[in-house]
Amino acid sequence: MKIKSAQKQASVSNFTMYMIVGLGLTVLVSAASISFGAADMRLADAWAAVFRFDPSLTDHQIIRTLRFPRTVADLVVGCSLAVCGAIMQGTTRNPLADSGLMGISSGAGFAIAVCLAFFPGTAYGQTALFACLGAALATGMTYFIASLGERGMTPQRLVLAGLSISMLFGALSQYLAINYDLGRALAFWTAGSTVGVKWGELLIISPLFIGGVLLAIGLSPSVTLLGLGDDVAEGLGIRSGLVKGLSTIVILVLTGLAVVVVGPVGFVGLITPHMVRYLVGVDYRYIIPATAVYGGLLTVSADLIGRLINRPFETPIGIIFSIIGVPYFLFLARKQRREFE
Numbered sequence: 001m002k003i004k005s006a007q008k009q010a011s012v013s014n015f016t017m018y019m020i021v022g023l024g025l026t027v028l029v030s031a032a033s034i035s036f037g038a039a040d041m042r043l044a045d046a047w048a049a050v051f052r053f054d055p056s057l058t059d060h061q062i063i064r065t066l067r068f069p070r071t072v073a074d075l076v077v078g079c080s081l082a083v084c085g086a087i088m089q090g091t092t093r094n095p096l097a098d099s100g101l102m103g104i105s106s107g108a109g110f111a112i113a114v115c116l117a118f119f120p121g122t123a124y125g126q127t128a129l130f131a132c133l134g135a136a137l138a139t140g141m142t143y144f145i146a147s148l149g150e151r152g153m154t155p156q157r158l159v160l161a162g163l164s165i166s167m168l169f170g171a172l173s174q175y176l177a178i179n180y181d182l183g184r185a186l187a188f189w190t191a192g193s194t195v196g197v198k199w200g201e202l203l204i205i206s207p208l209f210i211g212g213v214l215l216a217i218g219l220s221p222s223v224t225l226l227g228l229g230d231d232v233a234e235g236l237g238i239r240s241g242l243v244k245g246l247s248t249i250v251i252l253v254l255t256g257l258a259v260v261v262v263g264p265v266g267f268v269g270l271i272t273p274h275m276v277r278y279l280v281g282v283d284y285r286y287i288i289p290a291t292a293v294y295g296g297l298l299t300v301s302a303d304l305i306g307r308l309i310n311r312p313f314e315t316p317i318g319i320i321f322s323i324i325g326v327p328y329f330l331f332l333a334r335k336q337r338r339e340f341e
Contacts, residue, residue: 015286018279022293026075029297033071033304034063038312065198073197074303074317075296076209077262078272080254082295083216083288085269086276090223090284091247095274096159096332099135099255100266103165107138108259110169110176117180124201124260128208132256134169139252141165170264193316194262194303205257212254213292219247220284227282265318267325268295274332 035046041059048054049063081099088097099105111134115122122130146154146161176182222243225233230240258265272295273287280286299317306315 011281011283011286015280015290018276019290019293022290022297026293026297026300029300029304030071030075033074033300034067036304037062037067037307038314066196069197069199069202070194070303071300072202073194073261074300076202076205077194077258077265078268078295078297078299079213079292080209080258080295081265081268082272082291082298083213083269084251084254084258086273086284086288086291087216087219087223087247087251088269089273090287091226091244092158093227094158096270096329098267098270099251099258100264100268101159101166101270101329102162103138103142103169104135104162104251104255105259105264105266106166106169106173107141108132108135108256109264110134110173111137112260113173113176113182116182117176125204128205128257128260131260132252135252135256135259138165138169139248193314193318195314197261201261205261208253209257212250212257215246216250216254216288217292219243219250220288223247223288224282224284227284263316263318265321267321267329268299270332271321271325271328272298274328 034050035043039059039062041062045057045059046063046067049057049060050068053064054060084099084104085097088099088102089095108131111130112127114134115127115130142158142162142165145164146158222233222238225236225238226240226243228236233240233243273291276287276290276294280290302317302320306317306320309315
């Protein structure tokens with residue numbers, strides 16, 4: 001009993017320490033994101049725009065209407081996608097699970113392409129609803145295809161089905177872009193960028209975002225027990241079907257919102273939970289809150305790097321994460337194959 005109590009206390013201390021570190025780094029990187037960008041300005045002028053806003057100054061307008069909401073959008077998107085990845089990896093017991101790799105982001109992206117092609121001028125809230133419906137369609141197709149055959153659903157089949165669905169919806173989105181002249185409207189958004197995000201748009205999605213993250217944190221103890229297997233979890237009083245259903249709703253809502261804001265960015269939900277699991281352990285009561293913090297931190301950092309490496313031009317965050325994420329995915333896939341063999 002004393003050993004277990006000491007281990008639990010150590011886990012809590014470890015979690016608290018890394019949460020403080022993560023929050024501190026997030027504040028610093030967010031401040032840098034507001035201060036630096038394609039436009040040259042003095043640091044003092046940048047922060048004067050935050051605390052002593054003068055609408056007659058161009059630099060102040062850039063900070064208030066472009067950089068500030070963009071930084072908040074990076075935090076929201078990173079937090080959303082990272083939490084989605086953590087829940088998917090926990091409920092499916094698949095370390096390769098990620099909303100991008102499972103086709104969910106591409107489904108949401110296809111729904112937005114449909115909006116741009118057939119319903120131009122659709123309100124932002126309705127576009128978000130379309131994105132969530134597209135994410136739901138892609139999720140259903142992925143799970144259905146993965147469950148076909150005598151062996152049923154396995155982590156490997158789930159990833160392969162997700163990649164297939166992702167390519168399908170990606171191709172359909174490109175078809176709509178070509179036939180309905182959506183090239184410029186869709187190209188930069190597809191690459192993944194928070195350029196042009198407005199405060200009004202953030203106010204629309206923020207309640208759903210907060211609700212989704214809080215529900216994910218509330219489900220975290222059950223997700224930990226699901227990692228032991230459905231039979232064991234149900235033996236401990238967990239209603240696995242209900243937990244998986246609520247987890248799916250969280251994934252669809254958060255992924256849909258993230259795709260509306262930034263486009264179908266991949267690998268955030270794959271990389272962040274693995275990094276956090278290394279820091280705080282395997283208990284999802286700690287993983288999900290820490291993943292929310294570090295997902296936002298990574299996305300703001302990627303966006304800042306994308307703005308600075310080739311000034312005054314910008315590199316979308318989707319490209320930054322792909323450069324990092326593809327080698328990491330191959331490493332995990334090779335590791336999983338060795339364990340399977």
